[in-house]
Amino acid sequence: MFERKSGIILIAGIGFFALAFLSNAVVPVLMYQHMPEKSVKELINGNLRYQFEDLAQRFPEAFEKAYGQPPADPEQASTWYNDHCESALKLGHQIYVGEGCWHCHSQFVRPVSNEDRRWGPVSKSWEYQNELQRPVMFGTRRVGPDLCREGGRRSSDWQAVHFFNPEALSVGSPMPRYPWLFDGAPDKPTIRGLALLTYIQWLGSWHETYPYYEDYIPVPIKTASKTE
Amino acid sequence: MSAGTNVVTADRNFPKHQDLVEERLVLWYFVAALTFMTVSMLAGTLMGLQLIRHNPLPAIEILSPGRWRMIHTNAIAYGFLANAFLGIMHWVIPRLTLRPCLNRQLSYLIFAAWQFVVLATAVGLIFGQAQGLEWGETPVWIDPVAQLGLLLVAINFGAPILQTRGPMYVTLWYYLAALVWTFLTYAMGNFVPEYFVCGSSAGAVGGLFIHDLVGLFVTPLGWGMMYYFVPILLKRPMWSHGLSLVGFWGLAFFYPLQGIHHFLYTPIPMFLQYGAVLSTIALELVVVTVIINFVGTLYGTGGLVVTNLPLRYFYTGILFYFLTCLQCALQVTMTFQALIHFTDWVVGHAHMVMFGVFSMWQLGVMTYLVPRILKTEWYSTKWCEWHYWASAGGLLVMSGDLILGGLFQGWSWAALQPWDASIRLSLPFWSVRLVAGLVIFAAQLLFLLNFYLTWRNAPRSTSVTEPASGLATA
Ligand code: HEM
Numbered sequence: 001m002f003e004r005k006s007g008i009i010l011i012a013g014i015g016f017f018a019l020a021f022l023s024n025a026v027v028p029v030l031m032y033q034h035m036p037e038k039s040v041k042e043l044i045n046g047n048l049r050y051q052f053e054d055l056a057q058r059f060p061e062a063f064e065k066a067y068g069q070p071p072a073d074p075e076q077a078s079t080w081y082n083d084h085c086e087s088a089l090k091l092g093h094q095i096y097v098g099e100g101c102w103h104c105h106s107q108f109v110r111p112v113s114n115e116d117r118r119w120g121p122v123s124k125s126w127e128y129q130n131e132l133q134r135p136v137m138f139g140t141r142r143v144g145p146d147l148c149r150e151g152g153r154r155s156s157d158w159q160a161v162h163f164f165n166p167e168a169l170s171v172g173s174p175m176p177r178y179p180w181l182f183d184g185a186p187d188k189p190t191i192r193g194l195a196l197l198t199y200i201q202w203l204g205s206w207h208e209t210y211p212y213y214e215d216y217i218p219v220p221i222k223t224a225s226k227t228e
Numbered sequence: 229m230s231a232g233t234n235v236v237t238a239d240r241n242f243p244k245h246q247d248l249v250e251e252r253l254v255l256w257y258f259v260a261a262l263t264f265m266t267v268s269m270l271a272g273t274l275m276g277l278q279l280i281r282h283n284p285l286p287a288i289e290i291l292s293p294g295r296w297r298m299i300h301t302n303a304i305a306y307g308f309l310a311n312a313f314l315g316i317m318h319w320v321i322p323r324l325t326l327r328p329c330l331n332r333q334l335s336y337l338i339f340a341a342w343q344f345v346v347l348a349t350a351v352g353l354i355f356g357q358a359q360g361l362e363w364g365e366t367p368v369w370i371d372p373v374a375q376l377g378l379l380l381v382a383i384n385f386g387a388p389i390l391q392t393r394g395p396m397y398v399t400l401w402y403y404l405a406a407l408v409w410t411f412l413t414y415a416m417g418n419f420v421p422e423y424f425v426c427g428s429s430a431g432a433v434g435g436l437f438i439h440d441l442v443g444l445f446v447t448p449l450g451w452g453m454m455y456y457f458v459p460i461l462l463k464r465p466m467w468s469h470g471l472s473l474v475g476f477w478g479l480a481f482f483y484p485l486q487g488i489h490h491f492l493y494t495p496i497p498m499f500l501q502y503g504a505v506l507s508t509i510a511l512e513l514v515v516v517t518v519i520i521n522f523v524g525t526l527y528g529t530g531g532l533v534v535t536n537l538p539l540r541y542f543y544t545g546i547l548f549y550f551l552t553c554l555q556c557a558l559q560v561t562m563t564f565q566a567l568i569h570f571t572d573w574v575v576g577h578a579h580m581v582m583f584g585v586f587s588m589w590q591l592g593v594m595t596y597l598v599p600r601i602l603k604t605e606w607y608s609t610k611w612c613e614w615h616y617w618a619s620a621g622g623l624l625v626m627s628g629d630l631i632l633g634g635l636f637q638g639w640s641w642a643a644l645q646p647w648d649a650s651i652r653l654s655l656p657f658w659s660v661r662l663v664a665g666l667v668i669f670a671a672q673l674l675f676l677l678n679f680y681l682t683w684r685n686a687p688r689s690t691s692v693t694e695p696a697s698g699l700a701t702a
């Protein structure tokens with residue numbers, strides 16, 4: 001059996017492979033069955049919508065060039081923003097994957113190595129049950145910092161200049177420049193630039209700690225206003 | 229059935245070598261492999277330069293370092309390693325089974341199809357169409373073609389293996405299993421996390437894929453090759469058949485179970501993570517038996533391993549294999565993971581496995597086969613020596629440097645230093661890595677040149693297009 005074709009094909013080739021697939025892949029799939037996968041549309045939340053409309057304020061010409069004018073009617077404008085936000089998220093995700101950002105940036109905070117103090121709460125499975133995590137963007141290498149709590153942490157201006165030329169903001173940064181996401185200047189992001197900005201601002205926008213800053217302590221006024 | 233009796237006999241009853249082995253195709257595969265190796269190293273150099281902020285060609289979209297990093301790994305896996313393996317299998321399988329591959333035209337078709345797959349992958353990556361799966365970045369539209377290619381490979385090589393009678397030699401266990409595994413692994417990794425599951429479950433499948441690609445495609449093809457060539461070069465059978473059995477079945481059982489060890493401390497359920505850690509450590513024990521078997525085979529052959537260059541390649545690779553596996557047993561523990569995951573430690577480990585082990589083996593086999601196929605000596609055996617020393621030395625420096633650098637990165641992060649502190653401390657390590665990489669690169673270029681000049685020297689009468697008659701020497 002151990003040196004014969006049938007044993008090798010059936011037991012080793014198929015049997016052991018299937019055993020591993022069942023125990024290592026089917027088990028988590030079944031465990032997370034109660035958390036259905038969210039579509040991109042369902043991922044748009046208040047924080048993200050705020051950031052997306054903020055892009056329209058910061059880069060009015062670029063935004064109009066990419067998406068046109070929102071309808072005057074507030075109701076329709078809202079759907080309009082949502083639709084474009086959805087397509088921007090999708091395109092942004094595609095760029096994030098295509099540029100290999102995920103080979104330099106991870107998207108999960110581990111419960112060790114003081115990571116929760118640097119980046120915020122440890123990642124949980126529910127955060128990943130969505131279309132943009134298919135395949136999951138955990139990442140395996142950090143040349144740059146983790147990004148899963150990046151949304152809202154820096155302004156879109158900062159992010160745009162940083163994509164245009166990281167060294168302008170972060171002296172000695174080994175992160176590559178991405179000028180092809182812009183029309184020649186950091187205040188002129190193309191539709192791809194706007195999409196990547198949207199995607200980056202989305203990261204962590206679902207979390208109650210959004211926006212997360214290291215060792216952030218809420219100012220007293222905020223606490224006071226809550227008690228009122 | 230031992231390798232010895234199987235290979236060297238040139239009895240009239242046995243089919244002739246030239247009816248079995250399509251030598252020209254073996255050479256073509258080697259040329260393709262070395263070409264993609266060059267592409268991959270160019271890409272690695274670009275990324276290496278980017279990290280030390282000396283990218284000579286920044287701000288050009290199709291030279292985006294992130295994209296080229298994916299070309300670096302994909303060109304090595306599918307361009308170099310896979311091509312070299314296919315070429316070597318075209319030599320080994322017909323000679324072991326005494327049957328040619330299923331169909332000569334099919335063999336050439338597969339060659340063309342595979343080059344198309346690798347080239348298309350590279351082009352797709354350059355234009356930013358990557359799939360978000362490590363080692364599976366091949367754009368999604370190519371996946372079905374590659375899958376079909378793997379099916380054809382399995383059929384073409386499977387046919388002669390399946391026609392053999394009775395128990396098979398060790399090499400064929402590994403090869404046969406690898407043909408099944410590679411097909412299944414590719415299908416699982418490229419389609420399941422892309423279309424069917426998301427989030428942590430996709431992570432679990434992705435981990436399985438990363439791991440199975442190394443463990444169930446590269447490793448069995450590599451060991452199968454070693455079980456074939458080492459006894460031939462040493463002119464003696466493997467030391468212990470029992471240990472060969474333990475090695476194969478241990479690998480087959482434990483290897484697929486450890487995928488999740490690539491994603492420790494993620495939201496993937498903890499008990500699955502512990503399972504992966506345990507089976508990883510179990511596999512190290514199996515690996516030790518394999519190493520013992522090969523050292524046992526070598527024992528008492530005097531200085532052959534020093535004087536015989538291909539053998540030296542093989543045993544250097546085996547030494548690195550032992551080192552990586554030892555490293556693996558350490559780094560897979562949760563304590564170690566906390567420190568070294570995400571750092572250059574892992575990159576050092578990856579280079580040691582992919583280059584130090586599998587590429588060294590393949591380069592050794594090429595060093596051995598090329599003069600046999602071309603029927604002339606190497607243009608320069610001295611260059612062959614240089615190739616060996618620069619490859620082995622460069623790799624040793626590169627991975628030692630990265631492994632050490634990884635520790636410092638991990639400590640810097642855990643100490644909550646600002647991020648740029650970890651960048652600053654990495655710069656010396658990244659610089660040394662680049663220099664070591666360039667040494668490795670230069671060595672491969674020298675090998676290519678040597679290959680070319682040897683080919684040019686090859687006797688016309690026994691040109692590779694029509695295999696010479698009466699050659700059945702090992
Ligand atoms: C010119 C020589 C080489 C240079 C300069 C080089 C450089 C690099 C760089 C910069 C990375 C990215 C590391 C990171 O993300 O921090 C990398 C990754 C990698 N390289 Fe190379 N490399 C070279 C040769 C090779 C060879 C010969 C192989 C295999 C045969 C190889 C296999 C890999 C693998 C597997 C990875 C992925 C590591 C991981 O994701 O953990 N490299 N290399």
